[in-house]
Amino acid sequence: MQEHVTLTIDGAVIHAVKGASVLDTAMEYGICIPALCHYPGLSDIGACRLCIVENVAGGKSKVTTSCTLTVAEGMVVHTDTEKIQRLRRNIAELLVAKAPNSRAIQDIAVRCGVKNVRYSFRNDNCVLCGRCVRVCGEMWQAKALGFIGRGKDRRVDFPFGRKPEFCKTCNTCIDICPMTITPCIGPMKKGQERLCGGCEGQLTMTKNFTDSCVWCELGKGFQCTRHVQMASRE
Amino acid sequence: MSVKLKTLADLNRVRASSQTKKTKPTTVTMCCGTGCQASKSQRVAEAMKSALASAGLANSVEVRLTGCHGFCEQGPIVVIDPANILYRHVTPEDVPEVVNKTIRTGEVVDRLLYTDPVSGRKIVKESEIPFYQAQDRILLSQNRQVDPAHIEDYFAIGGYSAAAKVLGGMLPEAIIEEIKKSGLRGRGGGGFPTGRKWEQCRTADGDEKFVICNADEGDPGAYMDRSVLEGNPHAILEGMLIGSYAMGANQGYIYVRKEYPLAVQNTRKAIEQAREWGLLGENILGSGHSFDVEVARGAGAFVCGESTALMSSLEGKVGEPRPKDVHTVKDGLWHKPSCLNNVETWANVPMIINNGAAWFAAKGSNGSTGTKIFALTGRVKNTGLVEVAMGTPLRKIVHDIGGGAYNGVAIKAVQTGGPSGGCLPADKFDLPVDFDTLAAAGSMVGSGGMVVMDEHTCMVDVAKYFLAFLQDESCGKCVPCRLGLERMLEILTDITEGRGRPEQLELLADLGETMAQTSLCALGKTAANPVLSTLRYFRKEYEAHIDGKSCPAGVCRELIRYEIDPEVCTACGACLKACPHKAISGKAKQPHTIDQDACAKCGICKDVCKFNAISVC
Numbered sequence: 001m002q003e004h005v006t007l008t009i010d011g012a013v014i015h016a017v018k019g020a021s022v023l024d025t026a027m028e029y030g031i032c033i034p035a036l037c038h039y040p041g042l043s044d045i046g047a048c049r050l051c052i053v054e055n056v057a058g059g060k061s062k063v064t065t066s067c068t069l070t071v072a073e074g075m076v077v078h079t080d081t082e083k084i085q086r087l088r089r090n091i092a093e094l095l096v097a098k099a100p101n102s103r104a105i106q107d108i109a110v111r112c113g114v115k116n117v118r119y120s121f122r123n124d125n126c127v128l129c130g131r132c133v134r135v136c137g138e139m140w141q142a143k144a145l146g147f148i149g150r151g152k153d154r155r156v157d158f159p160f161g162r163k164p165e166f167c168k169t170c171n172t173c174i175d176i177c178p179m180t181i182t183p184c185i186g187p188m189k190k191g192q193e194r195l196c197g198g199c200e201g202q203l204t205m206t207k208n209f210t211d212s213c214v215w216c217e218l219g220k221g222f223q224c225t226r227h228v229q230m231a232s233r234e
Numbered sequence: 235m236s237v238k239l240k241t242l243a244d245l246n247r248v249r250a251s252s253q254t255k256k257t258k259p260t261t262v263t264m265c266c267g268t269g270c271q272a273s274k275s276q277r278v279a280e281a282m283k284s285a286l287a288s289a290g291l292a293n294s295v296e297v298r299l300t301g302c303h304g305f306c307e308q309g310p311i312v313v314i315d316p317a318n319i320l321y322r323h324v325t326p327e328d329v330p331e332v333v334n335k336t337i338r339t340g341e342v343v344d345r346l347l348y349t350d351p352v353s354g355r356k357i358v359k360e361s362e363i364p365f366y367q368a369q370d371r372i373l374l375s376q377n378r379q380v381d382p383a384h385i386e387d388y389f390a391i392g393g394y395s396a397a398a399k400v401l402g403g404m405l406p407e408a409i410i411e412e413i414k415k416s417g418l419r420g421r422g423g424g425g426f427p428t429g430r431k432w433e434q435c436r437t438a439d440g441d442e443k444f445v446i447c448n449a450d451e452g453d454p455g456a457y458m459d460r461s462v463l464e465g466n467p468h469a470i471l472e473g474m475l476i477g478s479y480a481m482g483a484n485q486g487y488i489y490v491r492k493e494y495p496l497a498v499q500n501t502r503k504a505i506e507q508a509r510e511w512g513l514l515g516e517n518i519l520g521s522g523h524s525f526d527v528e529v530a531r532g533a534g535a536f537v538c539g540e541s542t543a544l545m546s547s548l549e550g551k552v553g554e555p556r557p558k559d560v561h562t563v564k565d566g567l568w569h570k571p572s573c574l575n576n577v578e579t580w581a582n583v584p585m586i587i588n589n590g591a592a593w594f595a596a597k598g599s600n601g602s603t604g605t606k607i608f609a610l611t612g613r614v615k616n617t618g619l620v621e622v623a624m625g626t627p628l629r630k631i632v633h634d635i636g637g638g639a640y641n642g643v644a645i646k647a648v649q650t651g652g653p654s655g656g657c658l659p660a661d662k663f664d665l666p667v668d669f670d671t672l673a674a675a676g677s678m679v680g681s682g683g684m685v686v687m688d689e690h691t692c693m694v695d696v697a698k699y700f701l702a703f704l705q706d707e708s709c710g711k712c713v714p715c716r717l718g719l720e721r722m723l724e725i726l727t728d729i730t731e732g733r734g735r736p737e738q739l740e741l742l743a744d745l746g747e748t749m750a751q752t753s754l755c756a757l758g759k760t761a762a763n764p765v766l767s768t769l770r771y772f773r774k775e776y777e778a779h780i781d782g783k784s785c786p787a788g789v790c791r792e793l794i795r796y797e798i799d800p801e802v803c804t805a806c807g808a809c810l811k812a813c814p815h816k817a818i819s820g821k822a823k824q825p826h827t828i829d830q831d832a833c834a835k836c837g838i839c840k841d842v843c844k845f846n847a848i849s850v851c
Contacts, residue, residue, distance in 0.1 A: 046557040047712050049752045063751045068557035083751075090748040094717040118741050119721050128710065147552070147710075150535065152720060154710030 007075040016071040023051050023066040026079060027225045030212040033079050034088065034111050036095070036104070037129040038067045039176060040228055042138055047130055049091050050108065054078040063087065088112045099124045100193040104178035107221030110199050121193035125179055128154055132173035142166050145173060178223060238512040241520045242402050245394060245513075252389040258296040260337060262286075263313040263378065267302030267461055268496055269618075274325070275310035281326035282312075285333045295337060298387070301377045301465015301500075304607075304619030305365060308348060313360050313378075320360035321346035351615040352637050365616045368634045370597065370605050373581055374621045377465035382500045385507040388468040394513060396584035400476050401521035404587075409480040410436060413583065415591035417603035422448055422539070422576030423651070423680045424756070425602070425669035431573060435563040436481045438571035443483040445474050446567065446574040449490035449497065450544060452536040453652030454703060456683035458607035458619055459577035463490065463497040466581065467504035471514070471527060473580030476587060478525040481573055486527040489544050493534050501529050536653075536707035540755045541566075541574045543709065554709045555755035576681070578607060599625025602668035606679065612649075612686035613640045620684075622667075629663040632686055643688040647771070651680025653700045653707075654760035656767025657693060676767040678760070692789035693772040694779055698726040700764040708757060715758030718749040722765060731792040734780035742769060788850035791835040795851060798839075800825035802847035809839035809848065 003018040009026050016025040021044065026033050036048040044067035053066045056076040066079065078084065092112035097119040099105050105127065130147070133156060137143045144167035148157045158164055174180055182188075183196045202216040213219075219227045239245045264270075264279050279299055286292050303311055308322035314336055321332065321343065328346060335341040347356040348363060357363050380387045388394070400409055414429030435443060447470055451459040463470060474486045490497050505527050508514040516524045530548055537543045538553040545567045547553035566572025582604060586594045595603045602624035608631065610620045615637030622631060628648055632638070639645050647657045650667070656677030658665065665671050669679050687696065705719045722745060725738050746762030746769075753759045769776060778786050785793040798809070798818075803825040810818045810826055817833040820826030828839070840848040 044557075045711070046754055049713050049754070052752055064559060065557065065754075069559050087748050087752050090744065091713055091752060094713060094721065097721075098717055118737075119724070127713070128716070149710070150537075151708040151710040151716065152705055154716070 005071050005073040005075075007071050007073070007077065009077045010079055018071070020071055021067050022053060022055075022069045022071055022075075022077055024225070025071055026066065026077075027213075031079055032206065032213055032219075032224070033066055034092075034108055034222065035067060035225070036108060036127070036178060036222065037131065038225065039131050039135065039223075040225055040232075042131070042134040044068050045130060045134070047128065048095075050088060050112070052084060052087060052091075054081055054084060085113060089114055093117055093119070095127055096195060098122050099127050099179060100195070101125075101182060101188050102179045103181040103183050104222045106183045106196040107199060107218045109195060110197055110203065111218050111222065113203075114195060115197075117195055123188065123190050123193055126156060127179070128156065129178060130156075131176045131178070132156060135172050135176055136167075140168065140170060140172065142168055142170075144168075176223070181221075238510065239519060240512060242398050245398050245519055248511075249389045249392070249395065252386045253392075255386075255390070258294050259316075260295045261298060261315040262295055262337070263298045263300055263315065265301070265303045265309060265311040266299040267306070267309075267377075267464055268457070268494075269302060269306030270309035270311060271496070273309040273323075277326045278310045278312070278324050278329060281329040282333070285329050286337075289333050289338070291333070291337060298381050299383075300380060301382050302374075302461035302619065303378050304371075304374050304461070304621070305363075305616075306619070307617045318359045318361055320348060320357075320363065322348050350637075365618070365635055365637070368630065369621050370623045371621045372585060372605050373462060373466075373469075373578065373607060374619060376469060377461065380466050380468075382465055382467055383503060385468060385504070385511060388466070392588065393468055393584075394472055396587035397472050397475050397513070398519070399587055400479055401519050401523060406436060406480045406482070409476065409587070412591045413480075413586060416586045416594040417591075417598070417601075418579065418582055418586060418594065419602060419669060420576055421578035421582070421606060421681070423654070423678065425679060428575060428579055431563055431575070432477065432481055434561070435483075435571050435573040438564045440564075440571040442485075442570050443481055444567045444570060444572040445477045445481065445483045445486040446544070446548070446572055447474060447486065447488040447577060447580050448539060448541070448544060448574055449488055449494070449577045450532045450539040451491065451494075451577075451681060452534075452539055452707070453681055453683045455611045455685055456609045456652055456681050458609055458682055460494050460497055461619055462577050462581050462607070463488075463494070464500050467497075467501045468508065469581040469584060470501075470577055471504055471508055473575075473583035474527060475513070475518070475525055476583050477573060477575070477580065479521075479523050481571075483573070484524050484526070486525065487530050487548055487567075488527060489530045489532055489538070489548060491534055492531040498529060498531060505529065535709075536703075537709045537755070537757050540757055542755065544574065545572065554711050555757070557754060578682075597623040599623075599666050599668055601670050602679075606667075606682055608667075608682045608684045610636050610684050610686070612684075613643065613645065613688040613691070614638065614686045615640055624668045625666040627664050627666055628658065631667065631684065632663060636686065639688060643690055645686055645688050646691060647687045647693065649677075649685040649687065649696065649764075650683065651678040651763075652683040653703050654678065654757070654763055655680045655683070656763045657687070657696065657771060658767070659771040662771075676770050677763070690787055690789070692730075692785050692787035693768040693775045694726060694730055694785075695787075695789045697764045697768045698723065698730060701726060701761070704757070704761045708761070712754040712758060714749045715753045715755075715761060718745055718753075718758075719761055721745060722749075722762065726765070729776065729779045730785070730790040732779075732783050734776075736777075736780055738780070739769065739773070739776055742766075794835060795830055796828055796833060796835060796837070796839060796848055797851055798826050798828060799847045799849065802845050804845055804847070806844070808842045808844065812838050812842040814838065 035051040046065040046068040051066045054061045089112045092109045096109040133145045136145045312321045312324045418428040419425040538547045543553045543555040607621045649657045701723045710716045746766045749762045817829045
């Protein structure tokens with residue numbers, strides 16, 4: 001029999017499956033937490049830091065990622081405090097300045113409330129979320145992709161820079177890559193990058209229905225858990 | 235001769251005999267730590283041995299090659315006991331004179347004596363040197379008494395007596411209680427109470443547990459862990475043995491950087507000796523407790539000093555941190571309960587067991603007990619390893635031990651805690667150096683690096699230097715650390731090159747807080763400290779760079795220019811010859827001038843000018 005624990009997320013008392021992550025539990029109950037590196041069925045590494053929440057314990061609140069936080073009896077979690085909103089916005093700003101040429105990243109920026117970008121834009125093709133690396137290693141057991149290098153030299157590549165024989169060319173890595181869909185306004189050329197913000201209207205709906213997922217279009221863009229799960233069922 | 239010790243009585247007998255062993259009348263102690271080795275101390279040691287042999291003194295003089303004494307700047311250091319005469323900067327050529335005069339007749343060789351840079355007088359005795367006098371050397375004094383290659387030396391100063399006490403019937407709970415009462419906190423940077431960590435590890439579920447020694451010291455300028463591990467490896471082994479018994483672990487690892495070859499060598503030798511003597515292995519001293527230690531070499535990644543990254547590296551994976559929502563005392567190395575402590579923390583354990591928690595707790599101040607070794611470097615007269623009680627004011631360390639400003643330039647700040655620490659200005663020098671006070675002031679004790687900076691240091695440039703270091707060393711896994719550092723460095727580069735904008739200061743503070751709150755590991759969480767602390771205490775310098783487009787310390791090349799004062803210039807031509815860019819022109823008897831377009835602002839002209847005619851503005 002499945003064991004359950006009771007915890008509080010944003011004031012709602014929730015009966016959660018023991019061992020589940022706070023992110024999965026919250027999403028299941030319609031509490032929207034933006035995330036990028038998280039993908040259903042893959043292990044969580046806590047790389048993008050977008051799914052941060054405040055975990056209150058012993059009178060202290062600690063900011064931690066909800067994807068790596070396992071639910072526990074009596075846990076109190078806040079997913080949308082002012083502090084969290086501000087920190088999330090700053091992270092999304094870093095991401096969109098780095099890789100504006102992706103609908104997923106632009107949607108995350110809108111979702112997290114980025115209004116202006118205080119850094120100069122780059123036009124990079126990868127934000128190192130590691131979805132491809134994990135899907136290749138965990139789902140297909142191929143391990144044809146991995147991280148090479150450290151820090152600013154970190155990149156995703158084949159072993160020794162050459163496509164190995166054990167790569168099954170399944171293309172799952174490309175399917176789940178958040179960088180493959182260009183923004184609605186079309187691909188941005190170098191020097192013309194900007195914050196799109198076209199879907200800001202979607203936010204009014206989520207604001208009016210804070211306690212339930214309104215299946216906003218943004219979710220599709222940044223491949224939120226619910227949309228991914230629905231797509232896989234279809 | 236090594237004998238396998240089978241019982242506690244065996245150990246006590248061996249220790250007693252090594253303590254009462256007849257010593258030779260004279261002892262020559264020579265520092266052969268890495269610092270002194272770099273000044274060729276090994277050649278001095280060889281010269282000493284052969285000079286003593288040819289003088290027929292080999293039987294009456296004992297030569298002891300020890301680890302670091304801490305006064306590395308004055309190396310190679312030779313101390314002759316019992317007269318306690320200290321010679322510094324000794325070369326192989328000096329050795330015959332030392333043997334003939336001092337060792338034979340007791341005459342002091344004047345020119346090898348240490349001159350106190352503050353008072354200018356020569357000092358004969360080691361114990362009278364102000365640098366040593368102002369310290370409280372409980373760990374470093376052992377370094378001075380022990381040859382790391384001889385376990386007998388360690389027995390002679392009471393080594394493994396704490397292990398004997400523990401294995402002889404102390405309950406694990408009692409050991410943990412003792413460590414808790416002593417107030418010992420982790421010396422690696424975090425300052426987590428050691429006793430609490432041990433208790434959590436002891437009570438954690440798991441069939442197998444590990445104890446690990448973190449010797450992956452990577453802060454620029456810090457080398458205390460290296461010195462303790464090189465000079466006194468048995469103290470760490472004994473500490474780990476006690477810890478393993480208290481927590482129920484049977485395997486330990488010492489994770490040490492490959493860049494510390496002497497530490498690796500000495501530790502491996504010490505482990506071999508401890509195994510030969512039966513102090514590591516199965517059923518140690520008949521107590522039923524089994525414990526062994528292995529040395530693991532790190533490949534020099536700074537981030538591997540972080541506990542989870544270190545454990546990943548030990549497992550043979552890429553050294554990257556993982557989320558610590560479940561602490562490593564429950565889910566550590568190979569997902570088993572693991573207790574990771576710093577070199578200094580382990581080395582303190584035997585002393586606490588021997589002398590009692592009260593003795594240890596008596597040193598130090600509110601919330602931080604015992605002593606801590608700091609690596610004092612930068613613009614002070616005396617540099618080296620400094621061991622003081624926690625809570626000692628910064629002023630005492632900088633002025634009394636360090637001897638104050640070097641070359642008379644006023645001291646502006648002290649950078650504590652390495653790249654993750656912060657800069658404290660001179661008006662905060664009365665702050666006691668303890669974990670909580672420094673953290674409240676925006677810095678940290680960290681592993682114990684202390685870099686003194688004077689008016690010739692630009693604080694923006696310092697922050698930029700540390701950021702560049704951290705950007706190189708960040709693993710790149712999480713967004714705030716990887717992208718945040720990149721942007722921060724970009725902004726600081728803008729500021730130091732004259733493109734800074736006032737609103738960027740707010741952005742730095744905002745970004746810094748985001749990194750501190752949201753990064754995955756302690757490297758990212760503390761990476762903004764150099765910027766945040768300099769912004770807090772030296773905002774004026776940032777503003778001067780942005781608003782005035784000038785660098786008050788005269789460091790940032792894009793914002794300064796070198797000029798020759800025509801009134802003072804004697805047209806000697808020294809700068810003209812020295813300039814590698816041919817930017818200086820002038821004829822005989824006419825003041826020289828600098829072509830600003832050709833000038834690369836290297837400062838060589840200023841260094842060679844004997845008349846102080848060249849200034850930075």
